[in-house]
Amino acid sequence: MRDKKSKNLLWLSSIRFLLRHPWHFALSILGVALGVSVVVSIDLSNNSAKKAFALSTEAVTGKATHQIKGAAENLDEDVYIKLRIEGKIRKSAPVVKGYGRISGMNKTFQILGVDPLAEAPFRDFASQQSGIELGDFITGKNTGLIAQPVAEQLQLSLGDTMIVSVGGRAQNILLSGVIKAGNDRSRRALENILLVDISTAQRMFNMQGQLSRIDLILPDRREEALLSRIKGLLPQGTLITRSDSRSETVAQMSRAFEFNLQALSMLALLVGMFLIYNTMTFSVVQRRQLIGRLRALGTTKNEILTIILKEALLIGFLGTLLGIIAGIFMAQGLVKLVTQSINDLYFVLSVQELSIGLFPLAKAAVLGIGATIIAAFWPAREASKAEVSTVLRRSSNESKITRRLLPLAGYGLIIGLVGGTLLLIPNGGIAAGYISLLFMIVGFSMMIPLLIVGMATVFRPLMGKLNGIIGKMSVRGVVTELSRTSVAIAALVVAVAATVGVGVMVDSFRGTVVSWLEAQLQADVYVQPPSAVSRKADAKLEPKLVELLKETEGVSRWHTVRSVDVQTNYGTDQLVAIEQGVEAQETYQLKESLENFWQRYMVEDIVMVSEAYAYRHNVSLGDSLFITTDRGRQAFTIEAINFDYASDIGTITMHRDIYKQYFDDRAISGLALYAMDGMSVDRLVERLRNRAQGQQEVFIRSNKGLREASIAIFDRTFTVTIVLRMLAIIVAFIGILSALMALQLERSRELAVLRANGMTPGQLWNYVISQTGIMGIMAGILSVPLGILMAYILVYVINLRSFGWTLQFMIDPQVLLQAVGLAIVAALLAGLYPSRKMAQANPADALRND
Amino acid sequence: MFGRHTTKNENEFMAQDAHIQLKDLTKSYKEGDKSRSVLDELNLSVEEGEMIVLLGRSGSGKSTLLNLVSGIDKPDSGEVSIGGTDLSDMNEKDRTLFRRKHIGFVFQSFNLIPTLTALENVLLPLKLKGETDGDIIEKAQRYLDEVELGDRGDSYPDRLSGGEQQRVAIARALAHEPMLILADEPTGNLDYETGRTILDMLNSLVRQNGRTMIIATHDQDICQIADRVVELKGGKLHNVEHSAAAVE
Structure with missing residues (x-):
């Protein structure tokens, strides 16, 4: 042993x-x-x-190997019939898809409308083989299936009624069975699905005679031949894609x-x-x-x-x-x-x-x-x-670092400048942004010892006045032990600066979004159907309701918005059709545009894309964009780029009249209403809400209400960032605590000498706390410039390169004060334990222990 | 045994076949812009088994000389030859390897490794030297017995008195059977009585094991155990005739 x-x-x-x-x-x-x-x-x-x-x-x-989709949202169901009868494509299945909520459960379900007879080759759980009782399923009534655990959770048994809310309308669905999954993996995925008959789904989504898509299985060796046969049967504008490309698009979207x-x-x-x-x-x-x-x-x-x-x-x-x-x-x-x-x-x-x-x-x-x-x-x-x-x-090490102060700071400056130069590389990407950030952090850290010495010369007389000889000693101690204190302070500076950087970035982002919303929300009242995805207005308003609201007393004028997913030469994109005329220029803040854009956009094939879109696809004014419309593939010229912080995927905006020319879709996604002069917005909202009663369930919100709701969504999406900032603060706090506590505990011998020379426990306490406090103040002060530098890179480089958004740089003094406060509080706390320990200890023990 | 010292001039310290030979050693330190010469063309020859006491005031360069002899430091010029090996030609790593094989240290402030027990401290040079025999623990224990601390092998340095720590340091210096033992003020941190005990122990153990030793001190009392006493003054060595009167 x-x-x-x-x-x-x-x-x-x-x-x-x-x-x-x-x-x-x-x-x-x-x-x-x-x-x-x-x-x-x-x-x-x-x-x-x-x-x-x-x-x-x-x-x-x-x-499914391939999917057929319509140019705009949907596809006529005749296409399916034609495909099966004329095209003899047996392995094909119609699908109607949407989102909804089952009351009693706080989550969104994917509602999948299928034809169980066609399902066998596609989805095990939706076919007859899985034990779906056709008699119960296709009854002409609204029936549906959910996964067993979901049914248990909702305490539903067969024959019970579920209340399903789709786009603001409540519908009753009879539970006719449970989805049986083949294995554990798919069981988990299926817990999110409400399976209904295709005609039920069409009723639920108001899509009579229409499909979301048609799934196909095309054998590899005959793929080419079958594809060309199918293409011949499809109406203009219809798209056939490999089924994996959809998930690729979504994956790309969330990559940034x-x-x-x-x-x-x-x-x-x-x-x-x-x-x-x-x-x-x-x-x-x-x-x-x-x-x-x-x-x-x-x-x-x-x-x-x-x-x-x-x-x-x-x-x-x-x-x-x-x-x-x-x-x-x-x-x-x-x-x-x-x-x-x-x-x-x-x-x-x-x-x-x-x-x-x-x-x-x-x-x-x-x-x-x-x-x-x-x-x-x-x-x-x-x-x-x-x-x-x-x-x-x-003491040799101390003299060594004192001699090296200037060269160290010089190297630091050079490294920082190299970092700055890296930012100048055009299209350097996000990685270059982070490398540059790293260089600047390291460079700044190397200048810290010199900065400490400089700050100490200011602090020393100040502390002398405030705290006498002990105050002076505590500042002097920071400099005499520079090799230890500078590393500790540098670590604290970086940790605290990270919290400043992220804090300023979030503030800038929020500030930009708030001021953008101010401009964007010009109307007094906004009407929207509830949407499964907050930032995507894909649900529709019922025409009857739109008419009812427009004609409400007190409404002076109105305009509508239509938002759909379309296929472009860049993949699936969001297209927004707006109805406003020239006055739209008050709503949309343009980053850049060609001459008289607002005068021409109502009559010409021109579009406006958001800044994020332009950045993602690297397009600029004058470029062409090809959109697959109901009339076939059509070129549109990009003539304006607008600020838009609602979507990091980016949007394409065109006038509704142009949209009408190319798409058969007449639906409305949102309605904006203006109050008559002298009419209170709140009263109008109340009146509109009364009128909408018993109709489709929609959000009717005042300008202010919508702004607040939008900011709430913003805050929610930034929760992750804020949580990360909190984590950075915790890391920083523990770092400060550990560095300073270790430093003080290590000085027990020196402190014992002071005690032996007549320093009282109270004075010792004062000495240690003053010194850690000074280090905290120094770290806090130094973290501010580095934090702002980090924020600058995060806002103007990293965010721009990730999302393509131009943000206004906003520094909230509270974030800076918080940082300095964090450093000081942590530093003072760090001093508590060692000073208490040393004040209580017998100096003789510390002097003897070597 | 103690009485063979005569006055010689420095050239007489030289002998071609000496066990340890320092030739024209020069070392100076920079202090700001000025250069301070510590050793100035110093010469010394030491025979195998000889015990040299190196006297000198604080700051006279005793520690510098020991650092050069042990290879911790390098001379500005001159030669340091130990057992026929010239240290001044070696790089830092080779000097370190030479040191751990052939040199034992006894410091004024003991310099035990605080995180190792007494026995482990004695064992350390044996391990560093690469001795892998199964009996190295017995060997370390034997040296610990020799300094009468056989029963304190499991104690950490902070549990030992100053005298006990120095005895462990002596055992450590001898354990790997080095050619040369260097002692820098070995009694400087000890009271008179303890110092005497330590000195006797050091003297008898070094002689018993036939080792060569250089003791740097400013304590004239130590001269009584020396075969030869030299004094470092003005960067050069001067022979000292030590008498019983000086000792007592």
Whole structure:
């Protein structure tokens, strides 16, 4: 046993050192764990959402290889009949699809209308073979099937009635059976589905005689021949696509969102790395004497380097392990937020459970351990490179760093400038943005020691006046121990700056959206059907209701909006048709346009695209856009680009008259009403609500109400970001706490000398708290410029490159004060324990212990 | 045994076949813009098994000289030859490897590794030297017995008194059977009585094991155990005739 233990005395000595400094050891592990847990939780929740999406797509698409879709929203059902009879395409199935809510359950269901007779080759669960009783299912009445667990949850049994709300209208559906899933995987995906007969679905969605799409299975070897036969049967504008391209489009849509989240999680890891760097540097500085002794006894530089890196590996391993476990727990909460954001932004998704993939865990392990090793490498190298003769003396390191202040700051400036230059690379992408951010952070950190010395010269007389000799001493202490204090302060600055950066970014975003909404919402009252996806107005208003509301007393004028998904040469895009004339220029803020756009857009084949759209597809004024219309593929010229923060996918806007020329669709997605002069908006809303009673259930909101609702959605989609910011704050807080506490605990001998020389416990307390407080203030102040720099890059580079939005840079002083406050409070708290410990301890013990 | 010292001039310290040979050693330090010379063309030859006491005031360069002899530091010019190996030609790594094989240290402030027990501290040079024999623990234990701390092997340095710590340091310096033992003020941190005990122990163990030793001190009392006493003054060595009177 003893022999085994003595096999590697250096390692044993290292382990014992860590165990003798449990606070320090634990806080280093915590630093790694926090960084890793944020990455893991974001990754897992993203992956779970993605997997759930893939599963439900798989379940709903079934084994279809191709899909036929109409130019606008729907497809005439005659197409299906023609296909089956004339085209003899047996493996084809009609589908009507939409979203709705079952009362008693707080989630959106996908309502799938199918023909069970045609389903067998496509979806097991929807065919006769799965035991669907045709007699009950196709009764001419509204009947439907839901998954067994959902039925249990709703306490429904066969023959009971469900109340299903679709686009604001409540409908009764008789539960005629339960969906039987083939396996566990599809069972989970199917928990989100209400399966109905095709004619029921048509009634529910007001789509009599129409289909959402036709699914096809085309065998590989005959694909070409069959495709050309099918194309010959399809009316103009109809589209036939491979069924995997839809999921690709959605995947593409959410990629920017996902990337942004991942990038934010990497920022948390970066902050974590600084904490690791801080703790490892500290742990090396603490051991300079010990390392010197080992070197004197003949331990080589490489042996020292190896041992410190091995320690980092241990810390990295434990921290990563803990971070992965914590990340899994955090992901349970985060997945709900991510799902919410995805639902608001892109599509309806219900994530039932967290899927824990091997890849995110492996990635976290590599990142966590890798980041620790990288962060620990410099301190380890520094330790190994120290000359033995200087290591045996104490103050050599301090004089060394004082001599290096200016060159260090100079290098920092150069690195920062290199980072700035990286931003100039045109189309450098998001990665270049983040690399530049990293350079600037590192560069700024290298200037911190010089800045501390500068600040100390200002603080010293100030503290002298406020707190006498102890005040002066505490400032002086920060400078004399610069090699330790500067690293701690730099880590705090980076951690706190990250919270400033994200905070300013969210504020800028919110401010921009609020002022954009002010301009966008010109009408007094807005009428919209409830939509499954908040940012997508795909539901329709019933014509009867529209007429009723328009003719309400007190309404002076009105205009409508139609929003549909169309196929363009860039894939599936959102097209908005507006009815306003030239006065639309008051509503839409244009970034740029060709001459007299508003005068011409009512009569010419020209469109306006949103800024995000132009950025995503790299189009500009004068470019052509090809839209598949009911009249076939049609070219439109882009003649205006507008600001629009409602969608990061981007929208195409055209005049309703032009839309009418190319699409047969006459539906209305939204109605905007203007009150007569002297008519109170609230009274008008009330009157409109009364008129709408008993009709389709719709949202009738005042300008103010809609603005508030929109901001609420905005805030909800940003919850994830805010949660990440909170995590960054926690990381920063713990970092400050750990760095300063370790620093003070390490000074117990020096403090004992002060006690021995007559400093009272109260004065000692004052001294320690003053010093940590000053370090907190310094870190807080320094974090402001770096934070603003980070925000600048996040707003003008990362966000622009992820979403294509131009945001107004807005700095809320509260965010800055919060940062400085955070640093100071954490610093003061960090001083409490060591000062209490030292004030209570017998100085003789500390003096004897070496 | 103690009485063979005569005054010689510095050239007489040189002997071609000496065990340890320092030739024209020069070392200076930079202090701001100025350069301060610590060793100035210093020469010394030490025979195998000889015990040299190196006297000198604080700041006279004793520690610098020991650092050069041990290979911790490099001279500006001159040669350091130990057992026929010239350290001044070696790179840092080779000097380190040489040090751990052939040199034992006893410091004023003991410099035990606080995270290793007494026995492990003694074991450390053996492990560093790469000795893998099964009996190295017995060997370390034997040296610990020699300094009369056989029963304190499991104690950590902070549980030992100053004298006990220095005895562990002596055991550590001898355990890997080095060619040369360097002691820098070995009694400087100890009270008179303890200092005497330590010195006796060091003297008898070094002689018993036939090791060569250089002790740097400003304590004239130590001279009584020396075969030869030299004093470092003005960067050069001067032989000292030590008498019983000086000792007492």
